Amino acid sequence: LTEQDLAGRHVLVTAGPTQEAMDPVRFLSNHSTGKMGYAIAARAAMRGADVTLVSGPTALDTPHGVTRVDIVSARDMYDAVTSRAPEQDFIIKAAAVGDYRPAQTADEKLKKGDGEMNIELTRNPDILAALGKDKKPGQLLCGFAMETQNLLDNAESKLRRKNCDMLVANSLRDKGAGFGTDTNVATLLFKDGHRETPPMMSKEALADLILDRLLAMSN
Ligand code: C5P
Numbered sequence: 001l002t003e004q005d006l007a008g009r010h011v012l013v014t015a016g017p018t019q020e021a022m023d024p025v026r027f028l029s030n031h032s033t034g035k036m037g038y039a040i041a042a043r044a045a046m047r048g049a050d051v052t053l054v055s056g057p058t059a060l061d062t063p064h065g066v067t068r069v070d071i072v073s074a075r076d077m078y079d080a081v082t083s084r085a086p087e088q089d090f091i092i093k094a095a096a097v098g099d100y101r102p103a104q105t106a107d108e109k110l111k112k113g114d115g116e117m118n119i120e121l122t123r124n125p126d127i128l129a130a131l132g133k134d135k136k137p138g139q140l141l142c143g144f145a146m147e148t149q150n151l152l153d154n155a156e157s158k159l160r161r162k163n164c165d166m167l168v169a170n171s172l173r174d175k176g177a178g179f180g181t182d183t184n185v186a187t188l189l190f191k192d193g194h195r196e197t198p199p200m201m202s203k204e205a206l207a208d209l210i211l212d213r214l215l216a217m218s219n
Helices: 036-045 074-087 127-133 151-161 201-218
Strands: 010-015 021-023 027-028 050-055 067-070 090-093 100-102 120-122 140-147 166-171 185-189
Touching: 010 036, 021 090, 021 151, 036 050, 036 090, 036 201, 050 074, 067 166, 074 127, 090 127, 090 201, 100 140, 127 140, 151 166, 151 185, 166 201, 185 201
Parallel strands: 010 050, 010 090, 021 100, 050 067, 090 140, 140 166
Antiparallel strands: 021 027, 100 120, 166 185
């Protein structure tokens, strides 16, 4: 039996992509499959936590013992997460949230013309930054960063800017990392300035490691 070392803890995990509708048939999104976030939710539940998984559209099954809340857009995710944030001990933001959405969502399918089409985009709210501003005492926030360049500098600045306790940085360029893979290569950055780069491991093993580090920080 797995040690129930997260018993009594409330853990909220976000996972998957968001979809930002242009019209009833089209959307902007990204390649996130949700595997990393689902692995974290599954392992946290196995270890006894009370787990809420706020998920964008994915093909994955709900992990055993996890309460899943399905959302579509970044604004839906914002509402689902911020309304449940106050009672959480750990919030782990593995979702690939769309930074922009079409400024207008057409009620009817957009028709093509002969020329170019331009779509105006508007910024989505940053959920993690909002959580960081409003962090309740003792609550721990873990963000994710995926970059194609300057990974660690960008990750460090995200950790500070969004008031996170820990940030998991993974490069899209590393072999064995990124969208749809079953393994991940990551560097963990901590609020106190130290960093840890574990070897390439399964997303389940990395999930356990992330939970271990959050648990250690909370004690
Ligand atoms: O997009 P960015 O690289 O800034 O994402 C870093 C972290 O912030 C991720 O954990 C992501 O889930 C979160 N984020 C968010 N709301 C956004 C954009 C990103 O919570 N609108």
